[in-house]
Amino acid sequence: MKYDAKVKISLKKGMLNPEAATIQRALALLDYQVENTATVDIIKFSIEGADKGIVREEVDEMCQRLLCNPVIHDYHIKISPKEE
Amino acid sequence: MKVGIIRFPGSNCDRDVFHALELAGAEPDYIWWSKRDLSDFEAIVIPGGFSYGDYLRAGAIAAITPVINGIKDCVKEGKPVLGICNGAQILAEVGLVPGVFTENQNAKFICEWTELKVETSRTPFTAMYKKNEIIKMPIAHAEGRYFTEDLKTLQDNDQIVLSFESENPNGSLKSITGVCDEEGLVCAVMPHPERASETILGSDDGLKFFKGIVNY
Numbered sequence: 001m002k003y004d005a006k007v008k009i010s011l012k013k014g015m016l017n018p019e020a021a022t023i024q025r026a027l028a029l030l031d032y033q034v035e036n037t038a039t040v041d042i043i044k045f046s047i048e049g050a051d052k053g054i055v056r057e058e059v060d061e062m063c064q065r066l067l068c069n070p071v072i073h074d075y076h077i078k079i080s081p082k083e084e
Numbered sequence: 085m086k087v088g089i090i091r092f093p094g095s096n097c098d099r100d101v102f103h104a105l106e107l108a109g110a111e112p113d114y115i116w117w118s119k120r121d122l123s124d125f126e127a128i129v130i131p132g133g134f135s136y137g138d139y140l141r142a143g144a145i146a147a148i149t150p151v152i153n154g155i156k157d158c159v160k161e162g163k164p165v166l167g168i169c170n171g172a173q174i175l176a177e178v179g180l181v182p183g184v185f186t187e188n189q190n191a192k193f194i195c196e197w198t199e200l201k202v203e204t205s206r207t208p209f210t211a212m213y214k215k216n217e218i219i220k221m222p223i224a225h226a227e228g229r230y231f232t233e234d235l236k237t238l239q240d241n242d243q244i245v246l247s248f249e250s251e252n253p254n255g256s257l258k259s260i261t262g263v264c265d266e267e268g269l270v271c272a273v274m275p276h277p278e279r280a281s282e283t284i285l286g287s288d289d290g291l292k293f294f295k296g297i298v299n300y
Contacts, residue, residue, distance in 0.1 A: 015231075016255070018191035066148055069141060069177065071184045071233065 002048055002082035003055045009041040009068050009075045043067060052079050085298050088115040088125035090155070090171070092135035092146045097168065097278060101131040104281035108294035115151060122154035127164045127208075127297045130155075130171030132224070132276060142185070142227040143173030152178055164208040164300055165270045166293065169225055172262075172272035181263050181272040182243065183232030185225075189255025193226040197286065199249040200261065200275060204242050207268040208300035209277075212292040218249055219289035221275040223261070228274040230256040230263070241266050246273055 011017050017038060024037035049055035056079050063075045087110045091098050098114060105112040112129075115122065122128065136145035146152070152174075155165055159180060167175035173185045188194060197220055202213040213219065235257060238244055246262030254261075254274075262273035277290025 016189060016229075018187045018189055022191045066144065067140070069144070069184055072186060072231065 001050070002046055003052065004080050004082050005045055005047050005055065005059050006078040006080075007043045007059065007063060007067055007075055008078070009043070009063075009073050010038065012072055012074050015072050046082050055079050085109075085126050086111045086113065086124060087127045087129060087297060088113060088122055090115050090117065090128065090130045090151055092117045092133070092149070094135045094137055095131055095133035095170070097132035097170075097276065100276075100278040101129050101168070104278040104291065104294050105129070105297075107281055108291060109298050110294060115154075117146065117149045117151045120150045120154050122151070122158055125158070125163070127300070128155055128158055128166070129297075130165070130167040130174055131278070132169030132171060135170055135174065138170075138227070141173075141177065143170060143175075143177040146170075146174045147177035156180070159265075159270055162267075162269060164297055166209050166297070167270075167272040168276055168278065169223075169228075169274055172274055173227060175270060175272040180270045181265055182234065182238060183230055183257075183263060185228050185230055185272075185274060187227050188225070188229050188253075193224075194228070194253050195222070195224040196253065197222045198251075198253065198261075198275060200246050201249045203244040203247055203262075204264075204268070206242060207245060207264050207271050207296075209271050209273075209293045209296045210245060211296045211299065219280075220287045221277055221280040221290045222286075223253065223275050224279075225254070225274055228256070228261065229254045230260040230274075232257060232260075232263075238263065242268075245271055246275065
């Protein structure tokens with residue numbers, strides 16, 4: 001069965017996010033006063049697998065081996081049946 | 085001494101490192117990323133650049149290539165391995181040195197000469213410097229801010245190799261800009277010793293990094 005996988009990668013709490021800080025300063029230039037700006041990366045793909053649990057395990061392994069750096073990142077995985 | 089220089093798509097300091105190694109009296113040769121067997125070489129340098137376009141994270145994709153397994157074998161055999169700039173980011177991604185080099189605090193690419201303190205002379209690359217010696221080498225990176233969750237282990241094990249002396253341009257933890265593994269044979273530095281290997285370049289303070297490999 002085919003599944004859609006979505007991995008959301010964010011910086012761990014307390015990690016400096018220079019990109020988000022720059023965006024927040026730019027918003028302030030336009031007179032938007034916002035706080036706690038953060039950026040996240042989303043990686044999406046479709047993947048074949050016997051069931052959702054097995055696919056999740058495989059995607060988790062991908063996160064640990066390549067997609068994320070465990071020193072600075074948290075990640076969240078979403079697996080759903082592939083939309084045709 | 086035969087020293088291998090690893091090349092990835094996007095490496096761009098490979099020829100500069102080749103030149104600096106020749107100046108130091110080494111016999112350098114290039115190694116393409118797909119090569120697995122590095123047994124011909126006595127030491128390895130991973131040069132700077134933008135391997136794989138810095139996609140995903142700087143160094144992340146280079147970190148899973150076949151040549152990395154060859155480098156891991158070299159480390160087991162006690163051969164010195166030096167990563168410069170992108171090479172340092174790659175060694176951190178592989179986990180051969182602790183911590184990570186991530187986006188600069190000011191979100192800018194910084195290219196400038198820096199004053200550095202040699203924190204330890206126990207690595208082959210810093211053996212020809214005195215501990216606490218101040219040297220001048222340039223940096224050129226957007227992702228050089230050093231971070232580790234375990235600073236104490238680094239300090240206790242004498243794993244800090246270089247730190248910024250006068251100012252901390254990228255926001256690195258404790259101004260750290262060079263670290264090594266526990267044995268001191270794998271060394272990752274953000275500043276470019278090859279760009280400071282001849283007085284005509286503004287400084288030859290970096291040449292001893294390469295001479296140290298030859299003397300090891």
